[in-house]
Amino acid sequence: MMEAFAARYCQCNPGVFQSTDACYVLSFAIIMLNTSLHNPNVRDKLTVERFVIMNRGINDGGDLPEELLRNLYESIKNEPFKIPEDDGNDLTHTFFNPDREGWLLKLGGRVKTWKRRWFILTDNCLYYFEYTTDKEPRGIIPLENLSIREVDDPKKPNCFELYNDGGGLVKACKTEADGRVVEGNHVVYRISAPTPEERDEWIKSIKASISKDPFYEMLAARKKRVASKKSS
């Protein structure tokens, strides 16, 4: 499987590796890195320096760019490498072709800590996940009746906020660590984007998503009326 993967990867990404062997060896190094960093039984965690040294000379005798190795290390450190399994029962369909997706920081509702979450905007809802490969979201924020505004935060850059137009708690839900689904307790959802451009893009997409709904409902109502006229 790994050999087939390496061959296909090199076919689709010519120029990254000198040979498919280099890709094959690096793929194994990544799986070992993943185990080292995320398996609690491994005490002696690989450092980025050791990861770079480990991969010396694998590119047909030459070295791969150190930046590539450091990026891979950071990426695996931030998110364990999981191969999504297809149990025919996941939400892949729901999240297929979303309006927008990306990493954002979210400020907690009760405990005011910033958490890095993978956000997906689709179907007039904002979903957030712990990891990109998670099948179940940690939380769902339906955008109906919400408004969005840019805000300044003393701690984080590029912030925006979702809040209830009529005041009060935002109707949303989230999963607790033990798997229970509970109602959210946010009066506002404060979110920080990595760059000003991304903040603007998110605000634009969310606004579009919020305002698209009344049209939908209007059209649905109209269609129903037409249908009922035809049948009577």
Ligand SMILES: *[C@@H]1O[C@H](CO)[C@@H](O)[C@H](O)[C@H]1NC(C)=O
């Ligand atoms: C990466 O590590 C996690 C945690 O130990 C594990 O669940 C996952 O299966 C590993 N991925 C691979 C491809 O081995």
Ligand SMILES: *[C@@H]1O[C@H](CO)[C@@H](O)[C@H](O)[C@H]1NC(C)=O
């Ligand atoms: C949104 O507002 C409308 C009108 O006030 C209300 O009927 C509806 O229940 C609200 N939806 C949510 C999810 O709060």
